[in-house]
Amino acid sequence: MSEPVPSPQAGQTPGGSQARPESTRTGPGRLLVAVYALFALSASARAGVQIATKFSHAPVAYLLSALAGLVYILATATLASGSRTARRIAVLSCSFELGGVLAVGTWSIVDPAAFPDATVWSGYGSGYGYVPLVLPVLGLLWLRYWARRARASVAPMPPAADAAGTSQAPAEAPGASNTQVQAPAEAPGASNAQVEVGSLPPHS
Numbered sequence: 001m002s003e004p005v006p007s008p009q010a011g012q013t014p015g016g017s018q019a020r021p022e023s024t025r026t027g028p029g030r031l032l033v034a035v036y037a038l039f040a041l042s043a044s045a046r047a048g049v050q051i052a053t054k055f056s057h058a059p060v061a062y063l064l065s066a067l068a069g070l071v072y073i074l075a076t077a078t079l080a081s082g083s084r085t086a087r088r089i090a091v092l093s094c095s096f097e098l099g100g101v102l103a104v105g106t107w108s109i110v111d112p113a114a115f116p117d118a119t120v121w122s123g124y125g126s127g128y129g130y131v132p133l134v135l136p137v138l139g140l141l142w143l144r145y146w147a148r149r150a151r152a153s154v155a156p157m158p159p160a161a162d163a164a165g166t167s168q169a170p171a172e173a174p175g176a177s178n179t180q181v182q183a184p185a186e187a188p189g190a191s192n193a194q195v196e197v198g199s200l201p202p203h204s
Contacts, residue, residue: 024082024090024146032142035135036076039128043120044069050117058116064104068120068132071097075139084150091143098136101125105133 025033047066055062071093078090105124108115118127125132 024087024142025080026082029079029082029142032135032138033076033079035131036072036079036139039120039132039135040069040072040076043072046120061115061117061119061122064100064121065119068097068100071100075136079139079142082146087143087146087150091140094136094139094143097132098140101133101136 043065047062047069050062075090075093078086101121101124104121108122115122120132
C-alpha cells in the first residue's frame, strides 16, 4: 500500500524549492520606481551643475540638493531590486527622505535667508508640486504592503497528511491481542503420580 504524498507547503513550488514573491517594481511599483528615477536624475544633475558653477552662492542649499539626489538614487535602486535586503534598505531610505523633507522644509520657512536658491526639499517640495513630500509616504506604504505579502508567502502550513489525521498504525487482526501461547495441559492425575524412592520395599 503506497504512502500518501504530502502536498507542497505554501510558498514552495511542487519541486520543493522556495517560491519567491514578485518584485516591488511590478504593478503600481513600476510607476513609483519611475518617479524616483526621474527625481534621482533631476536632483543629482541639478546639484552637480550648481556645485560646479556657483557653489559659493548657496552652499547649504546645493549640498542638500546633492544629498536628496543620492537618497533618490538609493531608493530607486532598492525599489527596483525588490529583494528582502533591498526592501529593508528602501525602508531606511524612504524614512530618511521623509525626515529630510520635513526638516529642510521647516528650515527653509523659518530661515529663508539660508536658502538663496531653493532645494528639492525647500518648502516641503512646493517647487515640485509637493511630490517630494508625498513620494516617501507612498514608498513606505508600498514597502509595508510587500513586507506583509512576503511573510504570507513563506508562512508554513501543515501538510495534508497531518491535517487529515493519517499516519495511523495498522489495525490488528480480531482477537490477536488476546491470543496467548499456553503451555500444554498435563494429563489428569499426572501431578499426583510421583514415585517416592524411599517408600519402595528393599529387594531380598
